[in-house]
Amino acid sequence: MKKIFLYTAIIFTVKSTNAQEVYSVDADYKADVKVFVVDQEYKAHLLVYKVDADYKAKGNNGKWYFTNADYKAKKKVYFVNADYKADLKVYFVDSDYKSGWKDKSKQHLIY
Numbered sequence: 001m002k003k004i005f006l007y008t009a010i011i012f013t014v015k016s017t018n019a020q021e022v023y024s025v026d027a028d029y030k031a032d033v034k035v036f037v038v039d040q041e042y043k044a045h046l047l048v049y050k051v052d053a054d055y056k057a058k059g060n061n062g063k064w065y066f067t068n069a070d071y072k073a074k075k076k077v078y079f080v081n082a083d084y085k086a087d088l089k090v091y092f093v094d095s096d097y098k099s100g101w102k103d104k105s106k107q108h109l110i111y
Contacts, residue, residue: 020057020110021065023073028085030070031078033109036086043083044091045106049099060110062099075110 025031038044048062057065067073080086088109093099101107 021074023070025076028078032075034087035077036083045103048090049096
């Protein structure tokens with residue numbers, strides 16, 4: 001019984017520390033990170049690909065899964081309307097292989 005509990009705890013710990021599950025909040029004071037969506041790839045710190053399942057959002061590599069509840073999220077983000085208000089600038093890409101960091105100095109914001 002103890003082994004089952006231990007294995008379950010390890011699985012949930014690994015899942016929660018690796019997943020890029022995000023939740024979009026409605027006010028900047030509720031957010032962990034303020035995000036601005038840029039119109040060109042070269043302006044972004046991070047290229048983001050939205051995945052359709054949480055298990056596809058592993059690591060800190062730009063694959064984001066948007067949860068439907070804030071308590072399920074690893075990070076809460078608020079989308080700002082100007083780049084100077086943002087902690088992180090992202091560009092949404094159309095393929096998962098294109099996702100990733102352009103400016104690794106900002107990686108700490110999503111860990």
